[in-house]
Structures are given as structure tokens and as C-alpha cells.
Amino acid sequence: MVVLQAIRVIGLSLVAFLVALALTPVMVRILKKFHIAKQIRSGADTPIFSQLHAKKAGTPTMGGAIIWITVLGMALLFVLFDLFFGGFWTYLNFVDRAQTYLPIAAMLIAAILGLADDIMGVLKIGPYGGGLRMTQKLVLYLLLAIIGALWFYYRLDWSVLHIPFVGNLEIGWWYIPLFIFIIVASAFSANETDGLDGLAGGALLFAFSALAVVAFAIGRYDLAAFGGVIIGALLAFLWFNIYPARFFMGDTGSMSLGITMGIVAMLTNTTLILPFFASILVFESLSVIIQVVSKKLRNGKKVFLSAPIHHHFEALGWPETQVTMRFWIVSAILSALGLIIFFLERYFII
Template identity: 40%
Template sequence: MVDLIYAATMAFVICLLTGPILINWFTRLEFGQNIREVGPKAHYKKAGTPTMGGIIIILAVLVSTLVFADLGPEVIIALFVTLGYGFLGLLDDVINIIAKRSEGLTPRQKLLGQVIIATILAAAALIKLDVGTELLIPYYDGTIDLGVLFIPFVVAVVVGTSNAVNLTDGLDGLAAGITIIVTITYAYILFLFGEMELAIFTIAIAGACLGFSWFNSYPAQVFMGDTGSLALGGALATIAVLTRTELFLLIIGGVYVIETLSVMIQVSFFKLTGGKRVFKMSPIHHHFEKSGWAESKIVVRFWILAIFLSLIGLMGLSV
């Protein structure tokens, strides 16, 4: 338990110490965010805010994990996926900055990289870690065996989670705050399961996001960018896969799910109706923004929802 506190504290302090240095460096290099023209007009003033702040989070998680966790195969694969997805996000952010556009890698390029890394995770979980093909079922003391569907299911979970966190990263402090809540919840689950090394990795993410929030809270001094959001999504999905709690992640990370569904519903309805919309804008946090809610109010209310969903997820746990 003490190591969990130390890991979270070290990650938090690393972010506080490295944040100003990297933010100043990004500013001097003009690594600023390009804002989509179709986005809310209130966001235009955010153009030029340093991005790629996910590097701060990843650095803090990496150092804290290496210091306090034993580098067993589970921790190694978790770090591999986190760093791999973080690298994909970094490429996306760099291209975004160099090309002076709001999109970096093409969707096909990004998806290919995500699928490759997720497939390696799935194979490692089966062959090296012997996780098995069964999933724990919330509110039921039993499992469901996916059999041959395990690998495509894991790929879908990892790719879907990373993109869901990416979609949630649209308001100052939103994605970081939600991830703090989700990772603290998962650290508790891992503690109950006796998975202390993975718990250290997980709580380090919470500490890093907490430290990052110091600079990312409204008005943000830095954005995590795809570097951070893809890495965090990959990390969360890996934790769920290695603990067979993918179905719990749907509940505990329910805000990510809601954000993603809002985009899917919006796009589908737009195509089916020839241009009509369900929401004023998606992801859904932008709908509330266009409805007149203050950005800080949306963020805090989404945090509250995330806490509620985490509690609901924990209620479905049978240890």
C-alpha cells in the first residue's frame, strides 16, 4: 500500500517539476495547437496553446513505475502499449504542428498502428501471460469464454478505448480528470486482486494526470494532445485486458463510452437524414458548450458522472 502512495506522489511531483520546463520549451518551438474551424468559436482563443503535453504524463508514469514496480511481464507489456500508443500520438501531433492543420496522421495510418500494437498485446496476454479467453461479468459471479474471438475482441477494446479517451480530450481538464477517477478505481480493483505491480503502474497514471491537471485546468497552459490521450487509452485498455475486466471498463469508463456513442449517433443520423443532427455538436461535451454551459461547469459535471459510474462499476465486482 505504501508503494502505491509513493508511486502516485512521485508521478505527481515529476509532472509539477517538468511541466513548466516542457511547456516553455514547447512555447519557444511554437508547438501550438491548431483549432478546427468547425469547432466552437470559444475555442479559437486556444489556438497556439502548447500541445504534446502527454509527454509530461508519460515521462512521470514511466519513471515512477520503473522505480516502484517490479518489471514483470505484465508491467512490461503495459508500458509497451502505453509507450507505443503514445508514440503514435506523438507522430500525429508533430505532423499536426508541422503541417499547420488540425489533423495529423491519416485515419488509416493511425488505425493500422493501433491495431498492430493491440494485436501484440492480445497475443502476449494469451501466450506469455496466460490470461485466458474468459471475461469477468459485472454483477455475476461467473465468466464468459470468448474462445477464438478473444484476439479481435481485445483489439477492438484497445483501439476503441484509446480513441474514446482521445474524443473526450476536448475541454480543459476533462480527459485528465476523468482518467484520474478511472485509474484510482482500477488501482483499488488491482489491489483487491493482489496485482500490486499493475496497481503501482495504474496509480502512477492517476498521480501523473493529477500533476498534469495543474497546468491543464481551465484556462489550460498545455494540452495533452494525441500523445497523451492515445497513451492513456491504451494503458487503461491494457489494464482491463490483463485483469479480464473489459466489461467493467465499459461501466467505470462510462464517460468515454458516452462521448464515443454521441459521435457515432451524430454521424449515423447525419448520413441517414441527409444532414440533420441529434446534437448541436459532437462529442457531447461540445453540445452542452453550444447550449450555453460554461466550460468549467461541463468538466466538473462530467467528473461527477465519472465518479458515479465508477461506484456503479465497483458494485458489480465479485472478488
């Protein structure tokens, strides 16, 4: 049983990789044909960023759509084939009410919101060169997180926070604000990380890999298979997104993956281990918060040369590829540490 499920997860991941790899050249041609390209911020408020990334203007964006198109497309096909043919397709189908309905729905909704924001940016609709205002984005994703929180708390009766090496803590209605924070923080942290070729894709790859391992270990095989499909699609995306990137992820990719990651963490009750799995995302967001607070409280004085922190290292003279690879290494090490914590508690600590 376990071996068959492992084969299923790995097999679905491989299929997703091949599907996304085949679809990506088509996606690139479409993005170029319709001039769906990245607009680089310029001006006195972002001098370092503008100087470092001016050469990337015109690179196609919204490439992250290939990830959710692959994931949601495979989910839909397997549901239909399972419905009409059953048998082997039932074995492959990872769409399950208890395990994957919520992350699939959240991925779809966040992808559509991100897609709208990306399109507004390309068409220069909205303030600061186009796109939704930060307050508008925050309200939209807060609403999505609130709906998810209420569903988990009232419909699924989830109200427990698992503390590693301590156990489950009943937190009652405090689960609702915790859920909202995790989902919104995950979404915007993924978005902040999407600033260098391959950076966000690699960081999310390690996070979803760790979460898929956890899901498999606790017997949530459909959720693990869902994670495997995301991993395969992410690998194909990275094939074209590593330096020099053929396209960028865009909000449609980063926001949908960030929210999905947060929900999978809640479903596996690994909220307090998630910062290890998504360490780079945490560092990126913290650097932005520290920078903003410092400028507010210290009369414009900055802690970092530029924020998020990957731009700080670029400003120090690190090549973009060096920043990305070193961040990947940190992500891999801390994801492994998170898994060690999980397995130590689960199998070795009495």
C-alpha cells in the same frame, strides 16, 4: 504485507505527482519556445466548434507527454536502482514481467505514435491542416492492438471473459477480437474526450483510480503501483490543464493513456465493468457514432448540435468549466458504482 503495499502505492503516487509537478514548468517553456501550439480547426464543416474554441488557438499542446515521461522515467530509474542496489529499491520497483511489462510497452509505443501525430499537426504535415489521416491512425493502433491480442492469447493463454455475478466464460479465439476492440475503443475514446480543459485528464483519473483499486484488491500490487504512478502524474498534469489550460494533452497523452487503460482492464479481467470506470469516454464516443450515423441515414440531420457531446452542451450555453465539472461528477459516481459491482461480487455474493 497489505499495509506495506498500500503505503507503497500511495507513496509512489505522491512521488509521481511531485516529479511531474516539478517537470511541468520546464515542459511548458520548451513547448512555448518551439511554438508547439494547438491548431484549431476552421471551416464550414465545424462551425460550432470553431466558434467556441477559436480563442484557444496557440495554446501549447503535447502536454500529456509529462505523464508518460514521469511514468516511464520512474520505471526505468527503479529498475536500474533495483539492479544495482536492491533492498528498498526492490520494494519500490513496480516493473514486473507478469503485471506491468505489457502496459508499459504499450504506453511507450502509443506515446511515440501520438507524438509523431502531434508533431505533424504542429508542422502542418498531412491532410486537413496536419497530422495523420484517421485511416492511418486506425491502422497503426489496430496493429498495436493485434500484437497485444496475440500476445495475451498465445503467450499468456488468456481466453476468458469475466461476467459480473455470473463467472468466467471461456470464449476461445473470440478473445482476440474482443481485446482488439477494447484497446482501439479505449484509445480513440480517450482522444475524443480530450476537447475541454481538464475533461480527459479528470475522466482518466477516475478510471485509473478505480482500476488501481481493483488491481490492489486482487493482489496485483505491481499493477496497482503502476496505476498509482499514473494517478500521481495525472494529478500534476491536471494542476496545469484545468481551465484556463496552460497546455493541452495532445494525442501523445490521450492515445497512450487510453491504450494503457484498456490493457490494465484486460489484465484485471474487468472488461465489462470498464464502461462504468470510463463512462465519460464511452458517452463521448457514442455521441460521435450516433451523430455520424444520423447524418448518413437522415440526409445530414444531426442529433446533437455538435459532437462529441461536450461540444453539444457548450453549444447549449453551458460554460466550459460547468461541462467539465458535471462530467467529472458523472465519472466519479459511475466509477464508484463500478467498484461497488466489483466488491459486491467478490466479497458478498455467493
